[in-house]
């Protein structure tokens with residue numbers, strides 16, 4: 001069956017009340033009553049003419065959150081409990097209401113698709129348990145992550161604890177897997193809401209000109225439902241995805257940081273559009289791997305049910321963007337997905353019980369890459385009709401010239417009145433025949449170089465496939481023959497593609513560990529660096545340099561530990577004097593906001609003691625603990641100080657020479673920067689400081705406001721004042 005595409009036109013916002021709505025919902029054909037299934041929008045070049053786009057359903061400005069849920073999402077819950085995976089994603093330009101639709105507001109009426117879905121899941125779970133008199137148990141668990149600048153971050157982790165390079169993703173037995181993602185069981189709606197709200201604080205959002213709370217990332221929520229009977233376990237996953245919106249930066253007036261995010265958002269959406277284009281052209285290679293978002297979404301490759309909610313703004317300022325979204329959605333509705341049910345697994349088969357397996361991405365069962373000719377209800381070109389002009393992807397008609405014509409809306413729109421696309425592909429509009437491609441340079445296809453890059457390997461596969469297809473087409477000389485690749489060739493291509501994918505996956509993961517090792521190296525976190533190199537080793541077992549690096553690091557850490565142990569009883573003045581930083585309670589360099597250059601300097605300035613703090617394992621903690629914690633606060637010595645029960649301040653700064661104004665000395669540029677950011681009172685900026693999350697940023701701003709004491713805008717002038725801020729009191733559990 002096809003991806004179900006529904007459009008939702010949001011109401012005019014406060015600032016738009018004086019503007020015209022140019023996007024409207026209408027029933028199909030010439031009907032004046034009935035549920036709308038067509039979006040109408042004027043041709044930007046000729047206002048008298050209108051474009052019509054037909055979807056499974058269209059919701060106008062009056063549609064409520066309840067309507068969207070009841071008609072579109074509630075029916076998927078039954079399928080979820082029958083073992084099908086479901087994917088619901090919101091697509092649209094920035095500011096069109098994706099987050100409103102998916103997450104919604106706090107009041108009951110405003111709640112979006114996600115909380116309502118969870119509410120239904122819990123209700124149904126309880127019913128199943130009750131009806132089966134407890135012999136069937138249902139467990140619900142969730143994972144939640146974002147793709148920000150093409151990096152995957154666990155939303156259960158506060159930003160300051162994240163590894164900058166993000167979590168790796170890989171294909172595991174045909175499923176897209178995010179490695180190291182947290183999975184949280186949640187047994188009640190209340191528990192879910194707490195987790196969800198808490199995680200949303202960690203999501204990257206910022207103000208842009210078009211949206212005061214614009215999502216800067218794609219957010220993916222996976223809800224795993226595990227039904228266990230005495231003999232079997234069945235797992236299915238509902239994925240709810242709030243995509244970031246495409247942005248026209250001439251309109252958003254984004255500055256540098258927002259531009260970088262925007263470029264990444266636009267790129268991933270562009271790749272998504274390319275994937276959809278490639279699928280609709282029945283190309284054998286779909287560029288899923290060119291962006292993490294498309295890899296995870298795997299549109300057209302995931303089994304189960306897929307619902308796309310296309311969010312639209314009604315106003316003219318979005319005109320071209322809206323048209324582009326409508327075109328994208330129009331292609332997406334033709335994508336076929338296979339409805340494959342997740343089989344129940346026998347509980348007592350050792351190693352096969354997947355109930356304990358993590359939620360991994362969108363639980364996607366991949367099919368081999370091939371045109372979707374094998375799917376039921378595939379949207380194939382009818383060879384009988386190959387001489388006809390392809391039907392347009394959307395229909396155009398003029399209001400001015402043909403007001404009374406009953407055939408005003410072309411047949412495509414009129415025919416497709418039912419919500420479901422008819423089985424007969426001819427009524428849905430045959431796609432243009434796939435382009436014939438000339439065989440590519442034979443040299444390219446015959447050269448075999450083991451050191452080829454990913455791009456060149458992909459280019460080779462492309463060229464090979466296209467050359468074979470083209471040869472085949474040329475010899476047969478019919479467009480229809482494009483559909484039938486000889487079985488043997490297809491089998492070999494699949495095998496080749498799979499081999500390369502597996503190799504690439506392993507290599508990518510290994511490289512990811514190496515990259516993380518480098519990052520830890522730059523930060524001087526030797527134990528973590530070692531851990532990353534050790535994790536990378538299985539991927540490059542023959543790399544001598546890597547082995548040597550591990551040995552050298554192990555040796556270095558051992559020496560440091562010995563040195564530390566031998567110095568342990570040393571309480572001489574000289575030793576105490578060597579640690580002024582501790583006394584000053586300012587161990588941790590703040591700042592993600594610092595530029596790399598500054599960080600480099602800081603690393604160079606670090607005293608041998610600093611290194612020691614970082615590398616020395618916390619007594620009683622194993623190596624693993626150290627790795628987990630050193631992404632946030634780096635200096636473990638702090639933990640010891642804590643155990644004395646003193647309430648310490650957050651140590652978000654450390655200047656080697658820590659000059660203060662009261663001492664008549666100037667602040668270092670870094671300290672000035674911290675003070676400047678804090679004085680900005682902008683939580684968005686403050687949360688970027690390392691060691692300061694969103695909540696802490698708000699607490700700092702509140703504390704600053706309290707400090708005003710009637711006198712507006714008092715400023716922090718030195719580190720001591722900063723240290724006294726209430727928001728900087730570090731919670732014990734965080735250390």
Ligand SMILES: Nc1ncnc2c1ncn2[C@@H]1O[C@H](COP(=O)(O)OP(=O)(O)OP(=O)(O)O)[C@@H](O)[C@H]1O
Pocket residue numbers: 009010011013092093094095096097098099100101211213214215216243244245246311
């Ligand atoms: N159906 C609706 N009813 C009322 N208000 C809406 C509706 N849809 C969107 N809005 C409002 O429009 C504004 C933008 O919506 P939202 O943040 O959901 O957009 P978005 O598409 O998620 O944007 P971005 O891609 O930038 O994150 C918000 O203030 C939201 O409350």
